Amino acid sequence: MEIYQFVYTKVPPEESPWNIRDFHTVFYPVDLISREDLYEMERMIHKPQVDGFRDKLTVFYRKIDGMDYLAILYLTDLPEERDVFGRGGLFLCHGFLFPPEIWMMAQTPLELFDIVKGHVFNGIEDLLNSGIVDRNSGNIEAIEISGYSPPGDMRPPLSDDLKLKIASYLFKMASGIRDCPPLLLAGEPSDVSELLDEVLFYIPDELKVNLGWDSAFDGGSLYHYPLKILGFREEMPYGGNPVSVDLYNRTVDCPGESAGLLHPVSTYERWLENCDERVSREDINAAYRLSLLVDSMEPPSSVEEVMPQLENFSYINRGPIEGQFRRKFQELFGMTITDPDLPPATMLKFLIEGASCDSMAGFIESLVLDGYLTEEDIKLPGEITERSRILRTIQRLWDGADITDEIMESDSEERRHIFAYLIGTGLLMKNESLKDLLRDDDDFNALLEEREDLFDILNSSGFSVSGSESADDPEDGSDIINLNKVKMMISGLFRRH
Amino acid sequence: MDLRCPYCLNETRPELKPGIGYCCRECQEALPKDYVDPLNSRARIGLVGFTGHGKTVYLTSLFYTLRVLSNRDIWRNFSWRTCDDHTHKIKYSDVRNFENSRLPASTPENFPRPALIHLQNVPSMGDIFLSFYDTAGRVYESAEKITDMGRFVAHADTVFFLISLSESGLGKCDMGDVSFEMERLLDIYIRGVYEKMHVDLSDKQEMVVLLTKADEIDILPEDLHKFLNESSCNWWMNDDLEARFSALDNYSERIREWLRSEGCGGFVNLAENNFKGVNYTLISSTGASPVGDTLVTKLEPEHPKGVINPLVFAMRSACSRESAQGVRSFIGKIRRR
Numbered sequence: 001m002e003i004y005q006f007v008y009t010k011v012p013p014e015e016s017p018w019n020i021r022d023f024h025t026v027f028y029p030v031d032l033i034s035r036e037d038l039y040e041m042e043r044m045i046h047k048p049q050v051d052g053f054r055d056k057l058t059v060f061y062r063k064i065d066g067m068d069y070l071a072i073l074y075l076t077d078l079p080e081e082r083d084v085f086g087r088g089g090l091f092l093c094h095g096f097l098f099p100p101e102i103w104m105m106a107q108t109p110l111e112l113f114d115i116v117k118g119h120v121f122n123g124i125e126d127l128l129n130s131g132i133v134d135r136n137s138g139n140i141e142a143i144e145i146s147g148y149s150p151p152g153d154m155r156p157p158l159s160d161d162l163k164l165k166i167a168s169y170l171f172k173m174a175s176g177i178r179d180c181p182p183l184l185l186a187g188e189p190s191d192v193s194e195l196l197d198e199v200l201f202y203i204p205d206e207l208k209v210n211l212g213w214d215s216a217f218d219g220g221s222l223y224h225y226p227l228k229i230l231g232f233r234e235e236m237p238y239g240g241n242p243v244s245v246d247l248y249n250r251t252v253d254c255p256g257e258s259a260g261l262l263h264p265v266s267t268y269e270r271w272l273e274n275c276d277e278r279v280s281r282e283d284i285n286a287a288y289r290l291s292l293l294v295d296s297m298e299p300p301s302s303v304e305e306v307m308p309q310l311e312n313f314s315y316i317n318r319g320p321i322e323g324q325f326r327r328k329f330q331e332l333f334g335m336t337i338t339d340p341d342l343p344p345a346t347m348l349k350f351l352i353e354g355a356s357c358d359s360m361a362g363f364i365e366s367l368v369l370d371g372y373l374t375e376e377d378i379k380l381p382g383e384i385t386e387r388s389r390i391l392r393t394i395q396r397l398w399d400g401a402d403i404t405d406e407i408m409e410s411d412s413e414e415r416r417h418i419f420a421y422l423i424g425t426g427l428l429m430k431n432e433s434l435k436d437l438l439r440d441d442d443d444f445n446a447l448l449e450e451r452e453d454l455f456d457i458l459n460s461s462g463f464s465v466s467g468s469e470s471a472d473d474p475e476d477g478s479d480i481i482n483l484n485k486v487k488m489m490i491s492g493l494f495r496r497h
Numbered sequence: 498m499d500l501r502c503p504y505c506l507n508e509t510r511p512e513l514k515p516g517i518g519y520c521c522r523e524c525q526e527a528l529p530k531d532y533v534d535p536l537n538s539r540a541r542i543g544l545v546g547f548t549g550h551g552k553t554v555y556l557t558s559l560f561y562t563l564r565v566l567s568n569r570d571i572w573r574n575f576s577w578r579t580c581d582d583h584t585h586k587i588k589y590s591d592v593r594n595f596e597n598s599r600l601p602a603s604t605p606e607n608f609p610r611p612a613l614i615h616l617q618n619v620p621s622m623g624d625i626f627l628s629f630y631d632t633a634g635r636v637y638e639s640a641e642k643i644t645d646m647g648r649f650v651a652h653a654d655t656v657f658f659l660i661s662l663s664e665s666g667l668g669k670c671d672m673g674d675v676s677f678e679m680e681r682l683l684d685i686y687i688r689g690v691y692e693k694m695h696v697d698l699s700d701k702q703e704m705v706v707l708l709t710k711a712d713e714i715d716i717l718p719e720d721l722h723k724f725l726n727e728s729s730c731n732w733w734m735n736d737d738l739e740a741r742f743s744a745l746d747n748y749s750e751r752i753r754e755w756l757r758s759e760g761c762g763g764f765v766n767l768a769e770n771n772f773k774g775v776n777y778t779l780i781s782s783t784g785a786s787p788v789g790d791t792l793v794t795k796l797e798p799e800h801p802k803g804v805i806n807p808l809v810f811a812m813r814s815a816c817s818r819e820s821a822q823g824v825r826s827f828i829g830k831i832r833r834r
Contacts, residue, residue, distance in 0.1 A: 021547075022549075022635035023606055024635060049607075087790050088602040090603070221609075239524040
């Protein structure tokens with residue numbers, strides 16, 4: 001694997017491949033980086049003009065050739081160096097570009113900087129004497145690394161209030177859901193970088209690429225700088241209405257209208273705030289995919305993708321998940337459900353898989369059977385009836401088909417459910433062939449012996465049990481009246497359910 | 498009244514916030530009260546020039562000389578003050594180092610923070626508010642950079658083109674090469690500001706050419722050499738300032754002709770065909786070449802030469818602009834009646 005690098009500084013013009021006297025990118029991977037990329041990255045180089053400044057890190061992501069590279073710029077002051085005019089103020093900015101296959105393995109950017117910091121040039125002489133730079137072409141060789149193995153993949157949950165606030169803010173900034181003013185952090189450059197590096201771990205990979213920070217932006221113009229997360233030690237950046245964090249006192253000063261940006265709004269942020277287990281980057285990414293599903297109905301490609309956080313995330317975000325569940329349930333089944341008695345993880349699975357969700361077939365089966373629901377109450381999509389023989393039989397019944405064969409093929413337990421349903425809904429009384437079929441069925445009669453309520457329903461509707469059929473004449477409407485009464489009674493039960 | 502915010506460069510109507518004062522509605526930065534005051538004349542000045550041609554040293558020397566003008570009461574009752582922390586630092590830290598013969602460090606390629614100063618009782622001109630923008634010379638090496646880090650020049654009323662003939666090759670190569678370098682700067686600038694930022698320079702922008710490090714120009718004609726040596730702060734110790742202004746105009750014309758005579762007519766023509774007005778000055782910010790970042794002899798008030806002259810051109814333009822606007826406004830009011 002290769003880590004690309006570039007160096008921006010000031011060298012005597014005759015030493016520069018580009019014959020430039022001022023600061024410029026002296027060496028860079030000429031085959032990888034275009035002139036436009038170079039300009040954009042040079043825009044991120046800000047030399048703080050404050051006494052005592054030594055070094056700093058700037059971290060951001062840059063799309064090069066369609067891939068998101070992580071760029072880490074290490075800028076170091078060169079107080080002893082002089083330019084061709086004898087002036088001081090020189091510095092050297094050594095940039096490292098990590099391709100996605102490397103940065104996606106690492107937990108945080110600074111972990112990667114540890115790998116390359118031994119390669120940083122100590123000064124202009126060190127740079128010009130290096131064997132990896134080509135003074136004719138301006139090219140600089142990449143750093144080859146083999147067998148990078150990131151340290152442990154789990155981190156403790158974010159429990160520190162300040163860090164949680166910053167994480168919440170970065171999340172909103174990165175997701176672009178709200179217009180966020182710049183975030184200023186007053187502190188030593190190393191403290192700023194350390195804090196942001198730690199918090200960045202808790203931002204999903206997909207969003208990280210929208211963030212970047214400069215750990216020492218003293219005196220800079222917020223309005224004209226591409227990065228919006230900025231540290232400073234002495235001279236506050238100007239030209240904006242920022243949210244300010246003081247790392248010395250651990251306080252946050254937020255313009256009124258921005259106060260909400262520091263608090264969790266999305267289900268992802270709520271998960272982050274309430275999660276009390278150690279988390280990995282897979283967990284972070286899974287929770288984010290789930291939040292996209294719940295907050296904006298963008299389903300992940302599969303349940304497996306979000307499996308690591310299905311239980312925990314759904315437990316923390318039960319309320320919004322239930323809201324989305326009800327909405328989708330109405331959309332798919334044409335029925336309003338007020339209080340779904342389902343584990344939140346199942347509801348989440350339903351949001352991902354819709355009617356194909358395995359556990360939903362059982363739930364719908366219970367709803368239909370226990371609530372004696374008919375086609376007027378609920379729609380049964382094909383994905384559901386495919387997964388339940390009972391519901392398939394009921395759907396055929398609703399369609400007016402003869403279900404004799406289905407009943408005969410059912411096992412004993414299924415038959416008892418179907419019989420109870422037929423009695424409870426009154427559909428049995430409308431179906432002569434079924435009545436004839438069931439009158440002598442052992443399971444049917446056993447059910448009536450066990451279930452007095454069903455027996456009473458049949459009796460009151462004029463159905464003669466065990467060969468004692470009474471005057472059940474559907475023409476006179478008596479069955480229908482009774483059945484309607486039964487259905488009203490059962491519907492009442494279902495609503496309570 | 499709408500004005501251009503010196504920080505974000507947007508046209509804005511400042512809002513008054515309790516406890517803060519006037520703020521830009523766009524970037525929320527606090528604006529100096531005198532900058533907002535419509536009665537004050539304003540001039541935005543951009544420093545343009547390649548690296549090493551003396552932009553930052555000039556600005557420091559200018560501030561130093563303004564202190565001298567005030568401290569010695571050369572301009573009677575004249576005073577000036579800084580309007581923000583950044584400018585305060587320049588006046589009381591960088592200028593202090595300069596007084597101790599230390600030159601400022603090279604300027605990095607950051608988006609420049611303006612230096613904001615309020616001049617009071619400038620002879621013949623009254624009060625005027627000035628904002629200066631200084632950035633790395635590298636910005637002027639490409640039109641793309643100008644549109645980014647140098648975009649403040651698009652809103653400058655006057656640009657100071659700082660050109661050191663010695664840094665352009667004088668003494669090492671012939672004047673043709675020097676002229677080439679001068680034209681190169683101007684050409685890049687016009688492409689950046691006129692072509693890319695669509696600023697009508699001939700309508701909006703004055704240009705003052707500052708031939709910096711003029712003490713190093715050994716081919717300077719005698720009269721100009723004499724003028725340079727005389728134009729220390731004490732040159733302004735004269736009650737007839739109009740005569741001084743007139744002398745500046747004459748010397749500007751004389752420098753222009755000299756440049757033409759030295760084969761720099763291409764630069765002169767390009768400038769005059771593209772800007773609203775062009776003036777020429779000779780500058781020596783330190784009076785003599787430094788060694789490294791230190792002056793050879795301790796800086797004395799009389800050492801900087803000609804540093805006030807470009808400022809006078811810019812202030813006169815600002816005042817005539819304000820008067821023209823005043824007349825237009827007056828005529829407008831009469832017509833409305």
